[in-house]
Amino acid sequence: MIDIKNIVKTFGDRQVLKGIDGCFEPGQTSLIIGGSGTGKSVLLKCMIGLVKPDAGEVIYDGRDFLSGDKELQKAIRREMGVLFQGSALFDSKTVLDNVRFPLDMLTDQSEEEKLDRANECLKRVGLENAGDRMPSEISGGMKKRVGIARAIVLNPKYLFCDEPNSGLDPLTSIKIDQLIKEITDEYKVTTVIITHDMNSMMEIGEKIMFLYEGNKLWEGDSETLTHSNVDELNEFINANKLIREMEK
Structure with a gap:
């Protein structure tokens, strides 16, 4: 399990993350969604130690990653698997x-x-x-x-995927989603995925966190995603649907 508490991050005079809380469970595909510049990738980087937040906690199975000593941080990093957006081969x-x-x-x-x-x-x-x-x-x-x-x-106990479907055709994207979901289920991994992909949201989004301008505005699952009363989320979903229709 990964718990994040009050994650705050500012670059210059811009506050990118404004106190984000969340919990990510083992054996579950958790998605972080939102438009460009909403803080999704920065939050992921804070969680894996590539960016140090200004405030907040990242707790891995009861272990405080951010305030732990170097040995603890190294041990937790060994338990992480990361799929970067461009594969980074x-x-x-x-x-x-x-x-x-x-x-x-x-x-x-x-x-x-x-x-x-x-x-x-x-x-x-x-x-x-x-x-x-x-x-x-x-x-x-x-x-x-x-x-x-x-x-x-x-x-790994924890798997992080940054835009795993970026640049892929719809059929290949579905296969990548299925593979990540299978691995999550098979090994009971705590999986956190950054995505814009509507199919991912609907097919493997067991838990979904929506960020908007550095705030968490909504949290739920794929079944409730399209029935929220959050205008910003509905606008984001409709824009994604339009893009998918144009791609067909």
């Missing part, structure tokens, strides 16, 4: 070497153990035959799956 490394990279950096496993684990994760995302290929030789959807394989290679 190393162009000079093969698919297999990209997946095993966290094992090389953070474990003392033998070469055989690392290879076995990396290949196991590639198989889990349906890329067991792509290990020798370079990132430049695979599609955008395959790169996302490589990113997911790398994110789960350390058996």
